[in-house]
Amino acid sequence: MTVFLDLIRGFLKVGCFAFGGAYGAISLIRNVALSHGWLTDEALSYIFAVSESTPGPIMVNLATFVGSSKAGFWGALVATIAVVTPAFIIMLLFAEALNHLVGHPHVDALLDGLKSTVIGIIGATGVYLTAHNVIGHHDGAWTFDIRAAVITAATVALIVGWTKIRKKKPSTITVILISAVMGMIVYGV
Amino acid sequence: MDRRGLAELFGSFFKIGLFTVGGGYAMIPIIEDCCVDEKGWMTHDEMMDITVIAESTPGPIAINCATYVGYRRGGIWGALAATIGVSLPSFIIIFVISRFFEHFLEYKPIASAFKGIKIAVKIVLLEEAIHMFKLMPRRPLQWGLAAAAFLIMLAADVIGLSVSSIILLAAGGLISLAVFSAGQRKKEGDR
Numbered sequence: 001m002t003v004f005l006d007l008i009r010g011f012l013k014v015g016c017f018a019f020g021g022a023y024g025a026i027s028l029i030r031n032v033a034l035s036h037g038w039l040t041d042e043a044l045s046y047i048f049a050v051s052e053s054t055p056g057p058i059m060v061n062l063a064t065f066v067g068s069s070k071a072g073f074w075g076a077l078v079a080t081i082a083v084v085t086p087a088f089i090i091m092l093l094f095a096e097a098l099n100h101l102v103g104h105p106h107v108d109a110l111l112d113g114l115k116s117t118v119i120g121i122i123g124a125t126g127v128y129l130t131a132h133n134v135i136g137h138h139d140g141a142w143t144f145d146i147r148a149a150v151i152t153a154a155t156v157a158l159i160v161g162w163t164k165i166r167k168k169k170p171s172t173i174t175v176i177l178i179s180a181v182m183g184m185i186v187y188g189v
Numbered sequence: 190m191d192r193r194g195l196a197e198l199f200g201s202f203f204k205i206g207l208f209t210v211g212g213g214y215a216m217i218p219i220i221e222d223c224c225v226d227e228k229g230w231m232t233h234d235e236m237m238d239i240t241v242i243a244e245s246t247p248g249p250i251a252i253n254c255a256t257y258v259g260y261r262r263g264g265i266w267g268a269l270a271a272t273i274g275v276s277l278p279s280f281i282i283i284f285v286i287s288r289f290f291e292h293f294l295e296y297k298p299i300a301s302a303f304k305g306i307k308i309a310v311k312i313v314l315l316e317e318a319i320h321m322f323k324l325m326p327r328r329p330l331q332w333g334l335a336a337a338a339f340l341i342m343l344a345a346d347v348i349g350l351s352v353s354s355i356i357l358l359a360a361g362g363l364i365s366l367a368v369f370s371a372g373q374r375k376k377e378g379d380r
Contacts, residue, residue, distance in 0.1 A: 118338075
């Protein structure tokens with residue numbers, strides 16, 4: 001029983017305080033997982049890699065994985081619900097509040113500022129992560145991943161070419177499916 | 190909201206959850222595809238509202254988005270349907286992996302496919318940012334804020350400094366609010 005309470009407490013904390021998505025919350029997640037003695041640092045890195053490479057929100061993946069390895073199906077369920085619930089409640093309150101607030105000039109001014117800023121943040125994240133796919137920095141030396149560069153170039157060509165020919169950009173799911181095939185071709189099966 | 194509407198919300202967000210690889214940011218373009226372009230459930234501007242609120246509140250961005258869209262479409266039951274829908278694929282997949290595939294990432298075809306996806310997802314994200322930027326109102330203040338946030342965030346990433354996006358967002362919002370209030374006061378003074 002205590003393991004369930006422990007999972008609930010830990011993942012409620014992650015759900016309450018993890019701002020800006022899983023990448024922003026890595027250190028918080030690490031702290032919680034290590035301080036509860038759930039995992040070793042090494043196991044956590046592996047779980048993080050799996051969570052990143054499988055569909056779904058990274059935090060939900062992590063919660064399911066940790067819960068499952070600590071206490072089976074019910075552990076997974078309890079941890080997943082715990083990590084999701086704070087965001088669910090907070091967003092319900094926001095959605096209701098925003099209904100009444102949008103259209104108020106001061107609120108709109110605030111939202112306008114937030115929107116421009118978030119565009120800058122997402123743009124920078126996109127540029128950085130795209131470059132980081134191809135160019136890396138390990139142990140003081142620069143590395144260039146030629147295979148990642150091929151996939152990057154092919155994906156850009158796919159999006160640009162498709163948009164030119166079809167007059168409509170390809171759906172994200174189309175791009176993801178094609179890139180999975182490209183990954184298998186370039187990295188081997 | 191009737192049962193069919195709820196089932197449609199659940200199904201759409203199940204699909205969104207299934208194809209989001211690499212975290213919540215990657216989900217924004219998929220949600221935009223589905224809810225704005227395909228279903229017409231909301232406008233691009235509402236999508237931007239949701240994006241900033243999801244960024245400014247704790248929790249997985251995907252959950253924030255699903256709850257918000259679900260609530261706007263179908264109240265509390267809509268919120269529940271969308272949130273469960275978006276969480277369920279990862280719950281099933283991760284549970285199966287954690288139980289039965291101890292060395293999941295050592296299966297070469299799977300690892301290779303996901304390497305490809307992880308690369309492409311970041312380009313899709315970049316494309317989404319360009320799309321948002323194109324649709325942004327062309328006002329000097331908004332330009333300035335977007336450019337400043339872009340440069341600060343990029344510089345921090347390159348140097349390896351961790352700048353919290355929350356602090357940047359708070360600064361951007363408050364600057365915009367202050368400029369607006371100052372403009373209002375000036376108008377009143379002129380009168």
